[in-house]
Amino acid sequence: MTKTPNLFFSCVGSRIQDNGSMYTRFHLGPFLRGQSLTFANALRRTLLSEIPGIVISDVLIEGAGHEFAILPGVEETVMDILLNLKKLVFAPSDSQITELENFKVTGFLKGSGPKKLTANDLKLPLTVKSIDPHAHIANLSSNGEFSLCFNLELRKAHSNVTNKTNSIPEKKTRKFFFDTVPMPVQKVNYVIKSLNVKQGSEYIVLEVWTDGSVSPQETVQFALKNLTNLFYQFAATSKTSGFGTE
Structure with missing residues (x-):
């Protein structure tokens, strides 16, 4: 050779x-x-x-029964909020993404207006961090109350991701699943x-x-x-x- x-x-x-x-x-x-x-x-x-990446796999927004819902005291529609969440970038705090095998954590967000909610307001485990803390999520008016829960997972570009739907779509609060491909x-x-x-x-x-x-x-x-x-x-x-x- x-x-x-x-x-x-x-x-x-x-x-x-x-x-x-x-x-x-x-x-x-x-x-x-x-x-x-x-x-x-x-x-x-x-x-x-x-290259693998950490993405939001699903999110539960309190009071949101479908993507086109409008929440009291929240400027954005649920669809706008979901799109803003998809844009958020996450990284492990103390290790490299390419060295992770299995990774899944839960994060929360809760706020009351008047307030501009950003990635800095997310409650995350110590093992993960948001890259841009100023990334916009939603605007709350003086009477706005907002709460959500989401799961983060490590996903590879070639992972088979299927669109899931809530089994009872007429529920007041439903879970939204993301089919995001990490880039x-x-x-x-x-x-x-x-x-x-x-x-x-x-x-x-x-x-x-x-x-x-x-x-x-x-x-x-x-x-x-x-x-x-x-x-x-x-x-x-x-x-x-x-x-x-x-």
Whole structure:
């Protein structure tokens, strides 16, 4: 097996946005001409489709019997509140998302007006945190009373999520189920640049944007590990399947 000498994988720029999202630029190489494009394509697709995330799986809003309900003293409809909840970004407090196996916790929110409810008002276990505490949920007037309970779970992009409905939809309060597909990596961009013209070597400039629940460094490490394991399994299978023998 031929090894490529002087491999490098370095972080050359990083920043945190106002809403807690993250950006990092990496340099990876060297590659022979053509290898970099193959490598970058596989890495980009893995980053965009296989990173797990913590999402709201279901929510119970007191007094809400359907999505189009209007609650007394609450400016937003139940549908608006559900959409605002879907936009919230959560992360584990003391571990990395990619290292979690099973994760499920319960959170609460209760308030009385006049008040602007944000993610900072959520009552969460110590094991999880909200990335953007200023994220809007609902506005309450002076006579507004609002209460909800929700479950958070770790979900993979390829998880089979089915839409559930309450068995008794006419109840005054019902549970709403979310079929949210996690997308911790919001955007990936890469550019192939020449490293040594005489040797025909290249390197990749990789840019990764995440929602803040996971760092770009963690996502790239996770993607590289998954790709390595996948290719290794096929390589091991080819050795035992009799390929190349008569």
